[in-house]
Amino acid sequence: MENEKQDATVIVGGGHAAGALMTALIQKKYPHEVVLVGEEPYPPYQRPPLSKTYLSGEVNEESLYLKPRSVYEGAGHQLRLGVRVENIDRDNKTLTLSDQSTLKYGRLILATGSHVRRLNAPGSELKGIHYLHDIADTDTLRDQLSPGARLVIVGGGYIGLEVAASASKKGVNVTVLEGAERLMQRVTGVEMSSFLYAKHSGSGVDVRLNTAVTGFKAGDQGRVAGVTLANGETVDADVVLVSIGVIPETALAEAAGLSCEDGILVDEYVRTSDPSILAIGDCTRHRNLFFEKMQRLESVANAVDQARTAAATLMGEDKPYDSAPWFWSNQYDVRLQMVGLSQDHDERVMRGSTEDKAFAVFYLREGCVIAVDAVNMPIAFMVGKQLVQHRKSISADVLSDLDVELKSLI
Template sequence: MANKSQEVTVIVGGGHAAGALLAALLQSRYQHEVVLVGEEPHPPYQRPPLSKNYLAGEVEQESLYLKPRSVYENAGYQLRLGVRVDQIDRDNKTVRLSDNSMIRYDRLVLATGSQVRRLRSPGAELKGIYYLHDIADADALREELVPGKRLVIVGGGFVGLEVAASAVKKGVGVTVLEAAERLMQRVTGPEMSAFFYARHHDAGVDIRLDTGVTGFATGDQGRVAGVTLANGDMVPADIVLVSIGVIPDTALAEAAGLACDGGILVDEFTRTDDPAILAIGDCTRHRNLFFEDRLRLESVANAVDQARTAAAVLMGEEKPYDSVPWFWSNQYDIRLQMIGLSPGHDQRVMHGSPADKGFAVFYLRDGCVIAVDAVNLPIAFMVGKQLVQRRQAVSPGVLSDPHTDLKSLL
């Protein structure tokens, strides 16, 4: 890809959104100079396997990379890895890096992602307490997960439960402490929470709901020895994983004076309030044509879809981002696929039974399907996507009938 014009596009970040944007630009034969600045030493990679098969040691690190570094470099794209952007000078259209070098940009894309939410409880800095956000975190945690060790996971969301499943398979004793009344309470309904509780319990995981953490007990050589609870009890631990969610990484954008409110604010074309700057992925709170309010979504699907929209904008096209949110989680032999957003539903309808090989929960509002959670039932997910996109009204009786051919609903 020689003879590029002098226009420079700088991408800040090395996660899925940044990698998807590079891939989209490659596919579109983007002719301008591209520089990606990533704080980690790796080319853009996918994070979901960090809590699943990568943590379990079933895949190699290179398999996480969206593309080998050579693919980008052969296309003439420059990867500046192992350095971070410290400052954006919007007036002069430059970014200053941690090695004190400067890069001029014509278009800037922020794909800064998120940061893990940290506990500030007494003892939170002890050795043996981990967070899982990047490859280095997964490598460090994986070395600790050996048979007979006791792992305590603070947080019963997707990542915490995926790690629990991976650790149990390695012969590690696992306890999950969840402050809410049920697992994955923020993202799914009680039927799914109960199903996953039972599956983890059957695998030997000790799950304690409605349980607050107040601190950590110190053992030998400054290592964690246990987790202290709000009721005064202590759960013994050799290793602790804190998995209590993430917060958008907006510090760079805020320092540059860009509008932020629970994320970098962007429109349906991923544009910030600066016409030269776009933002994509977990760091954004975006306007979606399908939903009334601005949303911040933590998902690979959102990262990829926003990246495609941003690529179109950089190519001089306007293709608004209006995708329906979807998510997935793999735990044991379970594949959970979720389409739409279930908060705000006024009715839940189960298709099939948790005792079956596959089942689904449909979430309705005013008689229309707004979300579907499917367990080992891909047809429910695929049909659900169409129903949610159309905001289609469906009879609860038809949905609950196990003999209903879901395809017929379309």
């Protein structure tokens, strides 16, 4: 038994990447015991519904779990939940946990995810200012979103906009404050930003662009009463959500002396600078053969793909990470699906029209399709995945011609 424990493969973190890795190892009949140590009290769960259907109350907590706890334990593995890994002693291959126990590992996988970026401004300690990252955060926020309440969201990215959509559907008065000149500027092109702006404004959300937040105004009993802006205005608020991005959780890896640079550095086999330690998910800056440069991604697809790569590496298979990244978002009746990274495009091609509420934007670089954003057009996303993965060269005329069947392009 002691020997078995020493050889255990330990996963640090109990999020999407950790759960996907456990599942992949079970499917591959991995011959060693796996111990997952997760700080949160829940078995591995999916976060996307936290700003969508779980926030709106359409689904319950159990439906978020990737698998029931019994699936992992039934396969002979352990979940140690509600416990944090505090230290990695690489020389002795031993972890120290927050309950003061120690745990030996044979192979170690870091799946520590990310934490929210905080807005440190005057008044940021006031009650009623929220961040959204876990189940408990959504539970607390949902309780405050009664019809007529004034919700101010700082940040017009994916999560801020999804919450805006969920809350406005419930009759909450929503204001979105975005510092940039357009919504989701970091991840999408002008057409999509304009479409989302129109969608939110048309649903009664007060969207303010080019708006810098300077702090929070205090009301009674230490509660927030407003958000102050650089132009001197104050936007009244009963509840505030700050959603300004995440920071990779690298503290444990850095303290252990692993190479980190805005993420734990891993190669295409998800190996860190220590050959017995792998890292996957939001916490990594990784090499993916699909890209020319090291990349950091915050998405379920990346968490799952890297988990599969880790499972292959642990099984001794030669399967490097080589996938085009993809994302999705649901806002109102809009199903947005995105594949590839559009930032470096030199040409954009529209297929369909925003008025039809079903369209796609193809992003090209030197004639090759490098990314596709599809709204309510799943076929454009599915075909786009193939085009982007194989960097297909297709003319703008063909992509925009609705008489050309997209399927014929692959």
